[in-house]
Amino acid sequence: MSVRKALTAAALAAGVTALALVPAGAAQAKDSPKGDFAVTVNGTTYNPAVNKETKLKDLAVSGVIKVRGKHVTFDIDPATLGVYNYTLTGAADPERMVTEPTVVFASKVPVLTAAQIGTPRIERMDLKDDDATIILRAGGGKMKFQAKDFAQGGIFQQEPEFATNVEIVHTLGPKLFYFTNEFTGKINFGDGLDPVTSAQSSTGYHEMLLGKDSPQVATKLYQDGAVTRWSVASGGRMGGVLGEDAIELSQGATNCTSKCQAQNQIRGSIPVPPLPTDPTPLPVPAN
Known part of the structure; x- marks a missing residue:
């Protein structure tokens, strides 16, 4: 089911007006045309043929x-175990959300000591035309990167595996900002631009780049309009979700039809409540 149809059905069930939140015809990443990843390591570029795979071990x-793809490009710096300049290329695709190269994340960098980083090696790299997995073995653990070369969807995640939690700092690209989505009450990020005119959209969410951070076994430590800091447990992950998958409907959300990202843009920082000292069970709803 397309996002437009899904939103319409959900809205009708809730008795509210449906609005399209991403480009018409958008679908999950698996429905996109195949990508074409190439990865350059130590000056050598690996670019497997269609339906073939390239593997590296202990390098x-x-x-x-x-990492260079048809839809996505980014760099991994072994000196920090961080990701830099994660960019949507804007390549022709029915699901693209930008029409020119757009830096979505300037950086996704873990806070690690020199001893934890050590001298990283590629423990394993599995590369296909539209899928890349790179695991770096570091001094105190390892960092796993998984990416898909699609125009949108759940197409990136970073997984630390160290003896302790690892703080990862996300910094958006210069044209993007975090905002509160009035439909869901959740925090998304976007650029507020019409992908055709590259001007501020005047007709609503459906013309805008839309995404969200996707944590698993991770706690948000800080949030402002351009930066989030997350504490990620060993084996947890920080993902990035773009387009349809970034939308979560909630009943009773207010409608927003014009320049929603701009008016809801996060300014200053958002306080993060302290962690509870003891788990408290959720109340049982009355019958």
Whole structure:
């Protein structure tokens, strides 16, 4: 079911007006045309043929690892175990949300000591035309990167595996900002731009780049209009979700039809409540 149909059905069930939140005809990443990842390591570029796979194991690495796809590009710096310049290319695709290269995340960088980083090596790299998995073995653990070369969907995640929680700092690209989605009450990020005119949209969410951070076994430590900090448990992950998958409907949300991202833009920082000292069970709803 398309996002437009899904939203219409949900809205009718809730007795509210349906609005399209992402480009018409959007679908999950698996429905996109295949991508074409190429990865450059130590000056050598690996670009497997369609339906083929390239594997690397236990390889010393010097310098930045460059990941270049049809829809997505980014760099991995072994010196920090961080991701830099995660960019949507705007390549022609029915599901694209931008029409020119747009940096979605300037960086996704873990806060680690020199001892924890050590001298990283590629423990494993599995590369297909539209899918890449890179695991870096570091001094005190390892960092796993998984990416898909699609125009939208759940197409990136970063997974630390260390003896303690790892703080990961997300910094948006210069044109993007975090905002409160009035439909859901949740925090999304976007650029507020019409993908055709590259001007501020005047007709609503359906013309805008839309995404969200997707944590698993992770706690938000800080939030402002451009930066989030997360504490991620070993084996947890920080993902990035773009387009349809970034939408979560909730009953009773207010409607927003014009420049919603701009008016709801997060300014300053959002306080993060302290963690509870003892788990408290949720109340049981009355019959």
